[in-house]
Amino acid sequence: MRDQRDSSLSNALRVLKIFSMDKPELGITEIAGILQISKSTVHRLLSTMTSEGFVYKDPITNLYSLGTSVLSLTNIVRTQIPFLKESTPILNLLTEKTGETSHLGILERKHIIYLEKIECEFPVQLHTHLGKRHPIHSTSTGQIILAFQNEGYIHSLLPKELDRYTPRTITSHYELLEKLDVIRSQYYVICDQEFLEGIIAVGVPVFNEKDQVIAAISIAGPVHRMKDKLKNPKFLEDIKLAGQKISEMIKERKKKGI
Known part of the structure; x- marks a missing residue:
């Protein structure tokens, strides 16, 4: 069970890292392809991350982008340097x-x-x-x-x-x-x-x-x-x-x- 939680956490962090200024919005299929994990796993991860504000889902395009929770963490990191x-x-x-x-x-x-x-x-x-x-x-x-x-x-x-x-x-x-x-x-x-x-x-x-x-x-x-x-x-x-x-x-x- 712990291995599964560790794997989920690792994959969630990997999801966050693939967003960039060059690719600010991504879909489930693209994320699954980049990370080489199943679309069902990506969907589950994104659902959890959306509920916690770490990603945002556009209701029209169904594409995901980084959420406001990441912004608050970014500001904290900047103050720690x-x-x-x-x-x-x-x-x-x-x-x-x-x-x-x-x-x-x-x-x-x-x-x-x-x-x-x-x-x-x-x-x-x-x-x-x-x-x-x-x-x-x-x-x-x-x-x-x-x-x-x-x-x-x-x-x-x-x-x-x-x-x-x-x-x-x-x-x-x-x-x-x-x-x-x-x-x-x-x-x-x-x-x-x-x-x-x-x-x-x-x-x-x-x-x-x-x-x-x-x-x-x-x-x-x-x-x-x-x-x-x-x-x-x-x-x-x-x-x-x-x-x-x-x-x-x-x-x-x-x-x-x-």
């Missing part, structure tokens, strides 16, 4: 200075998750939704965090085959490790269309009180704007300064025991 609230003004100022969209991201298991995103005045489609999982080997946030991990941990995080997202994506472990060495020496990374064609991203590390990289700040924008801005040393300095400010804030909070 101590440096997130105080990082937002720094990201706002960074976006204002650079004119490009800024992000704060962390490593979650083997993917990058963005905790905050501040859009610029003239944004482009970046597919960097909050909470969405992104690859670590082809994003500036992922590469800057990887660069400051030990080699054994890096290998444990990387899949055997690195997926190619654009013609510029690094798919060789050797080439990626070489780039990580460079990143580690210069304390920033530039990803030139490695994840999305037409997009350049710059990432810098965020350190904790033990000088461990626990997060990263990134700026992303279209190639034609970013290439011009990268010619100005102040552009990169502004990004580095934002990372340093958040790092200092984290260390200060630790000293005060906050």
Whole structure:
């Protein structure tokens, strides 16, 4: 009986995880296909989750989307990340200075998750939704965090085959490790269309009180704007300064025991 309850809980959590900004609404058949479980099981799970407010069923389309109970949990999670609230003004100022969209991201298991995103005045489609999982080997946030991990941990995080997202994506472990060495020496990374064609991203590390990289700040924008801005040393300095400010804030909070 307990095994059955554990299985139901596991499947319910798997259902929640497949909703995304790209697929905000799903039907029973599609969910069953993605999770490789029976439609009757999906129907039973969704009925329970609907009654608890974790999913919502559109009475016209019969499609399901995430419910308000998930939103309340999301707000709780955001308040439990101590440096997130105080990082937002720094990201706002960074976006204002650079004119490009800024992000704060962390490593979650083997993917990058963005905790905050501040859009610029003239944004482009970046597919960097909050909470969405992104690859670590082809994003500036992922590469800057990887660069400051030990080699054994890096290998444990990387899949055997690195997926190619654009013609510029690094798919060789050797080439990626070489780039990580460079990143580690210069304390920033530039990803030139490695994840999305037409997009350049710059990432810098965020350190904790033990000088461990626990997060990263990134700026992303279209190639034609970013290439011009990268010619100005102040552009990169502004990004580095934002990372340093958040790092200092984290260390200060630790000293005060906050």
